[in-house]
Amino acid sequence: MSHTSDIFDAKASALADDDSWHLSDPDFVSYDGDQFEREERAAMRRVSGLSTEIEDVTEVEYRQLRLERVVLVGVWSEGTAEEAENSLRELAALAETAGSTVLAGVVQRRYRPDPATYVGSGKAKELAEIVAAEGADTVVADSQLAPNQRRALEDVVKVKVIDRTALILDIFAQHAKSREGKAQVELAQLQYLLPRLRGWGESMSRQAGGRVAGGEGIGSRGPGETKIELDRRRINTRIAKLRREIREMKTVRDTKRSGRRANHVPSVAIAGYTNAGKSSLLNRITGAGALVENALFATLDPTIRRAQTSDGRDYTLADTVGFVRSLPHELVEAFRSTLEEVGDADLLLHVVDGSHPDPEGQITAVREVLADVWDDPNEHPREIVVINKTDMADPEVLARLLRHEKDAIAVSARTGEGIEELQQLIADELPRQDIVLTLLVPYSRGDVVNTLHTDAEVLSEEHDAEGTRLQVKVFAHQADAYSEFVTS
Template sequence: MTERTDLFEFRASALADDDSWHEQDADFRFDGDQLDREERAAMRRVAGLSTELEDVTEVEYRQLRLERVVLAGVWTEGTVEDAENSIRELAALAETAGSTVLAGVIQRRQRPDAATFLGSGKAEELRDIVIAEGADTVVCDGELTPGQRRALEDVVKVKVIDRTALILDIFAQHAKSREGKAQVELAQLQYLLPRLRGWGESMSRQAGGQAAGGQGMGSRGPGETKIELDRRRINTRVAKLKREIKDMKTNRDTKRSSRRHHGVPSVAIAGYTNAGKSSLLNRLTGAGVLVENQLFATLDPTVRRAETEDGRVYTLADTVGFVRALPTQLVEAFRSTLEEVGDADLLLHVVDGSHPDPEGQITAVRGVLSEVGGDQIKEVIVVNKADAAAPEVLDRLRRHEKHCVVVSARTGEGLEELRDLIARELPRPEIPVTVLLPYDRGDLVNRLHREADVIESEHTEHGTRVHAKVRPTLVGELTAYAV
């Protein structure tokens, strides 16, 4: 029995006569665009995904009825480890949403089936697994088209949702602020709009004639079907939410511009979900932000004040976590929040060093950051959870990433090195000035000591003579006192 047999259990009649995994099959053979017959026929069961809970009352954040789910993925590219990591991440998402994961299966295909995602034969096998496990929901590892979802539901006879809907559900549970709730609702409505569905009279009912209240002549006609009415209501609500978020963005921009006016540098913390961003913020600032070992515990951005060893003030902003193939609707809805990253002076990109694929996490996060201008900012890779990571993984990340520091937010390892690095990388005042400030302008002297690099200061008969390097925001106020 080889290593791959430990990873997967075969569920296919085509392999019933020989369920071993041959060494020569380790590299998949292609005939044009076709996979081998054995590969097309095999749907593998992922081991170790059961998450039966002994005491559900301990999990306070689970607000929904615990659903019993079976996971289904289509493996189109990459290695077997990549496919397994993807389905395990889906299992973690399902747990966070409040579900009990019973089983997970992966189907090897060149591309997802246009009709049922898995293919008609494998959809029927999935139905058998659902019945055997007593599941009430199937979660697919990908975004299903409305047609794929309907066709798969018709076969498995239970509710089918996709990865995007699952992530949106988690966001809806965790959003606490007014802005966060509005952003999540907007993303959900934009996802729902093309997926409205109905049957028979319930959705084709028209509002003309007697349905319009029996108004008689002049009121009869084709009217508006219920699905059109729902679509119009959703569009109206989407427009209203966009206006509200725009107003909230104005308030956020005002606060940001105020910090910039006072010359306060900003540091943004970004990274994959559950990489330890909030724990790191708490360690650096004592912010007291909620920390949970779950995905997307932080949705509402937190901005906190911090100081370098030499007394320079800066802000630290904790942002929403990213995930592989983050739904487009969420990126758009949270764009105003993500701008905290785009406007930062320094980006701390937090990576979970104990994750099976940290490089994949880095690539996924950089893909999202590029959409909001975060790829233009000076980036420092902060490898967190060093106490749980393998030494060879940490060495590999140090070699591959130019600006890299290894820390543990839990034990405090590496935090002093990180603080020193932040102090070195923060922008410093660069414009040299020499001014003579009257003694009644003690406020400007105070600002120079807080916001500038004071090189020399001397009290004279006519006032305080200061030679310093300042930021552009201070130059205008000091021009009248230049000497």
């Protein structure tokens, strides 16, 4: 639940134990606006069930490096307590995917994050005590921190502090396999790093300027450029090079896409929240053998496979990178060329995890990202919401989603439930060659006859003295190309 600025208390640093903070009973004499109760401000709200610490030591004998031990921290500014806890549980899944061991998670109730330490100075000290008690070596914030917030929080908790964006970038770096995927991730990382360069010690200090500055005078002056400035220049140079490379790779992708367009092969794109089962759905429909893993962002490089409708029409099915709440803007920009597969598709399968605690939140998050990708929001492909994992979902949740979403279907990629109905829906929605033409093609234009056999549906073909007579079905946009051969 959002609050207006006139009721904002700049010094509020609250952690709510329940969702009763917003009750405004007029008979309650101590109520004076949307103020947090003293107990809520004083308490640090623990989120249970987040720990992924391994109890049996034998399970980690094979691991060469000790996993990072992390404590999660979030600021709950709006919405319900359940939504705040779901966000932190998602952060725990992200941290585990990155290879960390989650020890604890805390949520603070505030009107907005503290501009200095994210959680406020008092709660930062409490967080430091939790970090020390748990033996953690990293704190992960459930928001994107400003550079000064991260530094100030690090100074208090005395361990490394990273934010949600850095965590997602790390996962992407681990999972990128193709040359394009690696370049996109590196570009996003550098764009994130650039404003966060920080100097340490004398190696980062500005050049000495005589005895006043360095105490040594002649011989101690620097080269005229600090290490931070040098790093910043190198990063900008690398960013420019990566952008050139991605543009070149985009040209190759566009060429392949235009080739499919030239052959009039309809396309279907699979998009959705991370770990919603997009790759499983691709495998179930096409037998592609794409990587399926119960982990966030298992798929980064788009997989494009050819499939066939029940009536024999070919189409392509593209599996794209998954989305997540608060997906870093740097990643959206870096993966724009990849996400264009979605924008250029004839049909969009929006896959939703029906067993997730907040499927509607997933749908909203995905649509927000897609809105950034599409140049014209009014010209996007037809969207079908595919509610996956029905074998594990609550029937009431499924009924609610099917009722609220205009074009929706419930399936299970694991058991195959609803897949035939989905395939029939795809066949019904894909563009058809429904324009019937009767053509007379001279024998000297054998190339046209060959093209018709490739790109059109030939209903009949006869040969007479004047040429080849054909009755064909074509797409509406193809009809003009054969206008000169149309006959009665």
